[in-house]
Amino acid sequence: MQIVVDLTRCQGYAQCVFLAPEVFELHGEEGLLYTTAVPDDQVERVRQAAAACPVQAIVVGEAVSAGVR
Numbered sequence: 434m435q436i437v438v439d440l441t442r443c444q445g446y447a448q449c450v451f452l453a454p455e456v457f458e459l460h461g462e463e464g465l466l467y468t469t470a471v472p473d474d475q476v477e478r479v480r481q482a483a484a485a486c487p488v489q490a491i492v493v494g495e496a497v498s499a500g501v502r
């Protein structure tokens with residue numbers, strides 16, 4: 434599954450890092466780093482992270498190819 438994080442929206446709340454630490458990582462001044470191709474065993478965690486993001490910055494799966502934000 435593909436994901437995109439809108440880094441102009443991301444406020445570094447780190448909810449996603451907490452929920453899916455293998456996919457999302459916060460790096461001080463660089464901000465959020467993440468894996469765009471999510472491994473199958475992380476998909477459910479990433480969906481939870483997307484739902485938990487306070488600013489809906491995480492776009493997952495089908496919505497990525499559709500260009501939906």
Ligand code: SF4
Pocket residue numbers: 438442443444445446447448449450457465485486487488489490491
């Ligand atoms: S939960 Fe949302 S705002 Fe917080 S670090 Fe992750 S993408 Fe950014």
